[in-house]
Amino acid sequence: MIRLAANLSMLFNEHDFLDRFAAAAQAGFRGVEYLFPYDHAPETLRELLDEHGLEQVLFNLAPGDWQAGERGLASLPGREAEFRDSVVEALHYAEVLGCPRVHAMAGLLPANADRAAHHACYIDNLRFAAREAAKVGREVLIEPINTRDMPGFFLSRQAQAMAVLEEVGEPNLRLQFDLYHCQIMDGDLIRHLERQFAAVGHVQIAGVPERHEPNLGEVHYPAMFERLEALGYGGWIGCEYRPAGDTRQGLGWGREYGLLPAD
Numbered sequence: 001m002i003r004l005a006a007n008l009s010m011l012f013n014e015h016d017f018l019d020r021f022a023a024a025a026q027a028g029f030r031g032v033e034y035l036f037p038y039d040h041a042p043e044t045l046r047e048l049l050d051e052h053g054l055e056q057v058l059f060n061l062a063p064g065d066w067q068a069g070e071r072g073l074a075s076l077p078g079r080e081a082e083f084r085d086s087v088v089e090a091l092h093y094a095e096v097l098g099c100p101r102v103h104a105m106a107g108l109l110p111a112n113a114d115r116a117a118h119h120a121c122y123i124d125n126l127r128f129a130a131r132e133a134a135k136v137g138r139e140v141l142i143e144p145i146n147t148r149d150m151p152g153f154f155l156s157r158q159a160q161a162m163a164v165l166e167e168v169g170e171p172n173l174r175l176q177f178d179l180y181h182c183q184i185m186d187g188d189l190i191r192h193l194e195r196q197f198a199a200v201g202h203v204q205i206a207g208v209p210e211r212h213e214p215n216l217g218e219v220h221y222p223a224m225f226e227r228l229e230a231l232g233y234g235g236w237i238g239c240e241y242r243p244a245g246d247t248r249q250g251l252g253w254g255r256e257y258g259l260l261p262a263d
Helices: 017-026 042-051 080-097 115-135 158-168 179-185 189-199 221-231 248-257
Strands: 003-007 031-033 055-060 101-103 139-142 173-178 200-205 236-239
Touching (some): 003 055, 017 031, 017 042, 042 055, 042 080, 055 080, 055 236, 080 101, 080 115, 101 200, 115 139, 115 173, 139 158, 158 173, 158 189, 173 179, 179 189, 179 200, 200 221
Parallel strands (some): 003 031, 003 236, 055 101, 101 139, 139 173, 200 236
């Protein structure tokens, strides 16, 4: 069964952030994800989840200084203490929110950086995060992000992500398989999904190339959903796209999956 989660950092921006929980529930979503929860007390977010019958399915570790352009800490030598603090904070939020998984953004590779040093830091940090998460029954995810939207991102290819998972060697370190990013960087979506399926901990979608609704663009998402179901995927699919217009007006693509577009 296809289960769709609204990414509240991108969807329902017609509303203030805390009001997006109600909007998502009213549109038929039963799960939510977003980039970061840290501007709000976890208890406040928990109350909204409970009030609207929603599950928290994913959020990211703190990324460093987002406003200054930082996009994660996991691969940044010299920032290990800050990364470890972010793991502790994220796992506290995950416990309060009942969220089973968190995403550790890899970060940006500076110009002329020693890639080997960044890789070694990344492996050590992910091993730490996975082991801490395992103590409280949580998963840590890594996600290849395309370098068109995020130039310089350390983790950009599916093969690189799979090699990292193998090197870290922790069973609760999983792949966040975003079909939008994969299509831009690697293509061959169904075959990548099949080869990597055992490692997939979460799936995200958006239309390619504009990152609008998934029925817009070059990817035929009904075929992807069909293959996910055939493979036995029982997790959530995060709708991490930028609506071309009003969010609810654009939900007609998801009617057969339980979404309720505006009439």
